Structure formats: structure tokens, C-alpha cells
Amino acid sequence: MHAIRLHAFGPAENLTFEQVEDPRPGPGQARIAVAAAGVHLLDTALREGERGPLPERPALPTVPGREVAGVVDALGGGVDAHWLGRRVVAHLGFAPGGYAELAVTDAGRLHEIPERLDFAAAVAMIGTGRTAMGIVRFAEPGLGTVAVVPAAAGGIGTLLVQYAKNAGATVIGLAGGPEKVARVAANGADLAVDYRDPDWPAKVRAHLGGTPATVVFDGVGGDVAREAVALLGPGGRHLVFGWSAEGIRGGGPHLVDGVSEQVLGPAMMRRAGGPDPVRTLDLRALTEAAEGRLTPAVQRFPLAEAAAAHRALENRETTGKVVLEP
Template identity: 40%
Template structure:
């Protein structure tokens, strides 16, 4: 099979598109013919050796796939050959390939209305966001939610999930087109977080109280302002640092306002508490089937152009999700 393979921790340009021998199934596993694979910011970090997890080499990136079951091992009861499924890998990846082998519990039956590309757009961003809002922020209906980077893949997922969970959503994005996209996907308000007074707009939208929950995958300058827009007993969710700069915080701010600064490490929680993580993803798929969530695939690349797809994300050139599609 063809795959994208990392042989050394180096710039993603060093990834290779090459032939790889598929491995045999073990008991309880399924083989999936991959039709689409989601591309995420951490794929590049891992390939370049800049992530907390450094997978053993050689390594195939990709942790979310959509495809068809082509083979099942003894002991498999959840799936059969021909099933349309969404696959969720662990830290071992494997998604940027024409085939992937997964434990049966890591594959999910797809709603009839969901495409393979949409399936590949779900596990990381919706999984991260639901864990952040539900388990980490304990967000309640009627609370206010500020989403930074609201037009990106994880940002749009959070906007949609926030509305599905009954929150009042304020989307922060850098351009009129991105703000309009967030509004189209359910945000109640949108603000330009490149303006010097944008946090005052957020406070005004909350009647001067500040927001209950902030979802921040951006860091950098946006963090410096957003931490001042949190209300009493709020929760500030630290997701990542796509802006490049890891910010610092004077801890008198959360002290004075009594708010929590909460780290969100989804991959570790997902793999360590899989039964809860699986239940979250089943909820996401149910909401997709009901039309309450609509994964947006904004860019598609063939497998052999995986590096270009990864660069589009690290360069912050895209909205929604980027996927690889197999010929």
C-alpha cells in the first residue's frame, strides 16, 4: 500500500510517499480501506519532533479516517466486511495510508448521511472540543462561550458544539469572511480579535460580566487579551498555540476573578479513558445524524500531496477541516 512515512524528526518536507507492507491482523482487529484521512496541526508537530509525544520511527501520521472494513480478525463482533466506518487511531497514527488496522472498538459505524471525508473531519476536532466543554469546563446551558480562532477546524467544531449544548457563542476571528463563516455555523456574535479594543466588545456582549468559558487554541496575543475578558468563576481552556508564541499569565488575574485556567490534553485522556472518549464520539455522531453538527471539509488533497496539506494548516491558510482523499 501507499503511505506517507516519517523516517526522521525533521521538517515535513522530509516525509516520504512510499510503499509499505500492510501488517497481518491480530485478534479483535479490523482492516479498513481508507477513503479519507483528516489532517491536523499536531501531525506536523509530531513529524518535526516538536510534540510531547515522539512516536517510534518509522511512523505514519494521521489519527482519523473514514473508510470501509475489508477484513476482520477472530473475535470481532462490532463490525463486518463492507461496513462504512470512522476510525480513531491512538498515538501510533497510521491514517495517512491506503489501509489502516485498528482494534474493533476504535471504529465507529457511520450515519448514512455522512461522507468519508466528513468522517475523517470528526474525531480530533469534535473529540477535543466536546471533552474540553463537557469534561473540563463543565459548561452548562445558558452560559457564554468565547471561541478564539473560530473559523479553523477546531474552532468551528467548538462553535457548533457550543450551540448544541445550549451556550451563547461569541466567535473571535481575524477577517470578515471568517467571522461570517462562524456566524453561519451557529455563533450568536462575532468579534474581530485583531482590534485593540476587542475584549471590551466581548464584555459588552456579556453585559459587562465577562464570559463563562473561553476556548483558546491560538495563544499568543489573543490570549493576552482574552484572559482579561473572563467573568467570575469562569473557565479558560488552553487548547494549543497555533499563533506560535506560548503566552504567560500573571496569576493574580485568575485569583481576583476566581476563574480556572484549565489545560486540555485530549490525546492522553482519550487513550487513557477510552470508554468515556468513545461515548463522547458516539454523541458527536448522533448529533451529526440529527443535523445539529455539520463538519465542514474546506480543502481536499490526494495522499501524495500530504505535505502541502500539512503546510496549509501550519500556515493558517484554511478554514474548516483539511482531508486527504485516497484514489
Template identity: 40%
Template sequence: MHAIEVREFGGPEVLVAREVPDPVAGPGQVVVALAAADVIYLDTLLRGGWGGEYFPVKPPYVPGGGGAGTVVATGPGVDAGWVGRRVLARGSGGYAARMVADIDELVELPGSVGWTEAAALLHDGVTALSLLREAPVAAGDTVLVAAAAGGAGSLLVQLATSAGARVVAAARGERKLALARELGADVTVDYGEDGWQHRVRAATGGDGVDVAFDGAGGPLGSAVFDTVGRGGRFVTYGTAGGGFTAIDPELAAQRRVEVTNALATRLDRAATRELLAEALAHAATDRLRPVIAATHPLDRAADAHTALEARATAGKSLLLP
């Protein structure tokens, strides 16, 4: 089958199209013929050799964490009735025509949800919903979403808005800010401009936001923390800045800000599957609209990575095997 391999750590050019053996389902597994594969920023970091202490990936490997497609084969112990079903599947090796997935990492697609829409929710839908479980928002709250035009950020804007919160969206560039406004943000701020965090505080009357979701990480995440009011909540989940956001515990305690590093929490498979089903149900009823910025043929995976690293993507990038 056709697949993309990372033969060595490096830039987007190390993503090479190759013919590899078709995968075979083992006990408790299925083979999924992918129609759309998810691409996330973490893929670009791992390809470059980052995060080995957290994600022990070694070349050669097929990147990608899954996608949407049709079950074409089942392994021992799996009901053959799965064959032919449209599913969303998590697992390794998603940049390929076919992938193997464990049966407990499958969710059947509602009939009204298409391939690309489903694939766009595979990771970011779970992330957005799990973040709101970490820090629930309610009507009347003021919520900052940083990296608001990203895959998870664009979903957080929609979910917080539908909960009745006042949403401040931070992103880089007018194109991304316009998208955030279209999705329901009440206030938008360009975090490419110096002092942007002070404009966020000004928009709250100087008090700061009740909840901040940091999808950026690194130094930018520290500026996101500065926007949180006394007694507020700060949730970080981004690494687009090249690393995690480190917050001084003493400073957080002084301001009585509750700090949560969502990247330090690994959801078990049952919880992930529950959140996947919830995200798909929201999409089926139009409560969530994944923003798909670009779809690329599988052989052009390097283009998707290049655009993500250049911060040129407003919304999701997907691969079409």
C-alpha cells in the same frame, strides 16, 4: 500499499509518498481501507519534532490518527461480520490507504453520514463534546470561542449556539469571521488586531464572558483568559500558538476563574468511543455540520500541512487516500 512517511523531523517537505507493506490485523484488530483521513494541527507539530515529552513519536513513521473507511479484514478474536462495515477508526498511521485499528476504537457510521463528514469529526467532534462536558454551557451564558474557524472551534460555535448561549467568536481575518457568523455566532472579533480582548469585554458590557474556550494556545491564549469575567471558566485545548497556555494560578484565584487544561486530560477508549458515537449522531440529525475547507489527495499531504501552518484553513483539511 500507498502511504505517507515522515523520514525525519522537519518542514512539510519531509512528508514523502512511499509504497509500504499492507498492514495485518492482530488479535482484537481490524484492517480499514480508508476513504478519508483526518488531518489536525497536532500532526504538523509532531512532524516538526515538537512535543516528544508528550507524544513519543520517532521517524520513520506514518502520521495521522485515523479516518473513515470500510473494514476489509479482521484479526483473531474479532467477529468476521465486521468485514464490509463502514466505520470511523482511531489509531496510528492514518496517512495511508489502509490502517490497523483496535476493535474498541471503531464506531460504525450512520447511513446518512458520508466519508468526509465522518473523518472531520474523528478528533474535533470528540474534542468539542468533551470540552462542553468540562465546562457545560446553558441558555443565557456568554461564551467566547477562540480559533472559532478551526475544526473543533467551528463545532463549539454550533453546539454552544444550539444550547442557547450567546456566542462571541474570535478568529483571524474576515473570511473566518464570516464562517463563524454563518455557523451562528452572535458577535465576531478579529484576534489579529491589537486590543481585541477589550472588544470582547465591551461586547459583554464590561463584565467578561462566562466561559472561554481557547483553541489557540501560547500568548494568544493568555489574551483569551483576559476576557473571562469574575467567577467564569477558562478551558484551554490549543497549541496552534506553538505551545500551551500557561495561566498564573494566583491570578486565576484572585478572579475566581476556574481554569481547565483539557490537553492534560486523556480520555480512555470507552469515553472516546461514546463521544464519537454522539458526534456522529449529531451529524446524522444535522445538529452538527463539520466545515470541510479542503480535501487533498494522499500524495499532497504536504499541501494540507502547509495550509494549516499558514493559518489559511477555515474548517477541516482531509486526505483522500
């Protein structure tokens, strides 16, 4: 099969398209003929040699990627035969291997893809969709909510805008550049503004007519987040799930005592509840998409161009979930 391999930590150019031996499923595992592989900002940190939230850095050489969708083409011992030939999506957990034509994972991680979803949309929902469903559990939007989404053209931001609008909230979407702002407006935001415009906070205040924001869904950090938090009224919530403006390896923005809250990792899993919180969020995300309430934005790259996908993601030149297609 063909796969993307990383032989040395460093820049995106270190990702190489190679022919490697086909993986074989072991007991309790299934092999997926990959049709779409998700690319995450965390992947770029791991590529550079950062451990991120993982227990340790990946051993080299490695095939990056932890989100895949495709068709099950082989089974290991003890796996129910009904999975063979099924359209599935899976998050590989801490195990890499997604940037490839074939990927192996534990059968317990498989989700059958709902009929109306294509492979790329399923990958988006198992990754960014799961995170979005976890974030809103900290501040479920509804009538009277004024939500500010600083990265509204991104994969998570796109879904947060849709979810909040479906719930009856007023949504202010921020994005960088006119093309992304237009996408945010088309996605249903009540107001879409360019955070590169130094006057954007004044435009938001004018639109709201003195009404304060109640929640900031923040995946950006930095100056944009600081300006957004200044829009909050008493008791407002600042939910931090990333800080791309200051680098994924930096600390959070630490803005306002009493309203800022980190919502990724263990806190999100505790809030999700159930015996398997990850699967709970996966299923909720897939259901929202299958029933037409959420539609993920996807930007596709050929598998062989994984390095270009990483560069675009790092340079904030992407819109929606980045997906590699063999």
C-alpha cells in the same frame, strides 16, 4: 498501496508519497480501505521529532496519522464477520498509519458511521468532535452563558460555536481575516470579529453592552487569549485546550489564577466518565452529528499533498478539520 512516509524528522517536505506493502490485519484487528484520514496539529509536532503527549517519538520510517474512516476490507482472526464491508471510523490511538490507502487497527476501536455522515465528517467527529464534547463537560453552556471562542473558524471552534448556540448561549467568535470571520458569522455566532484588528476587544464589549463573558474556550493562547480572558467577569472560566499562537510545544498561557484550567488529557477523560471515556466521547460526537445538531467544517487535501496540508495547518491557513483523501 500508496502512503505518506516520514524517513527523517523535520519540515513538511520530509513527508513523501510512496508505494509500500499492504498491511495485513492480525488477530483481533480489522483493515480499513481508507477514504479519509484526519490531520491533527499534533501530527506536525511529531513530524518535527517532538514526542508531544505520546510515550515516545515514532520509530522511523513511519506512516503518520491516527484518525481514519473508510470501509472494512479484511479481518484478522477472532473478529466478528459482520464488520466486513461496513463503513467505519476509528482513532488509531498511539499507533500511526493513517496517511495511507489502507490502515489496520484493533476491531474494538471501530465505530460504524451513521448513515447521514460522509467519511470526512466522521473523521472530523472522531477527532475534533470528541475533543469538543470533552471540553463542554467542563462548562456546559446554556441560557445566560456568554462564550468567547478565540479559534472559532477551526475544527473544534466551529463545533463549539454550534454547540453553545444550540444550548441558548450568546457566542462571540474570533477568527483571523475577513474570510474566516465570515465563516464564523455564517456558523451562527452572535458576533464574529477579526482578532487581527487591535480594537476587537472594544467591539466585543460594545456588543455585550457591559455584560461580562462567562467562559473562554481557548485553543489559541498568546495575546488573543489574554485579551479574551480580560472580558471575563467574576467566576468566569478560561478553558485551555491548545495554544497554537505560541506553538503546540510551548506552555499554556497561564493567565488568571482561579479561572484558567487545562482541560485536555487525563482531566478530560476523568470528566467524561464511564468504563471507556474515549469511546463515550466518540459516541456522543458521532450522535450529535448524525442527528444534525453539529456539522463539522472540513478542508480536504489529496493524500499525495500531505506536506501542503501540514504547511497550511502550521501557517493557520486552514478552516475546519483538515482531511486527506486517497
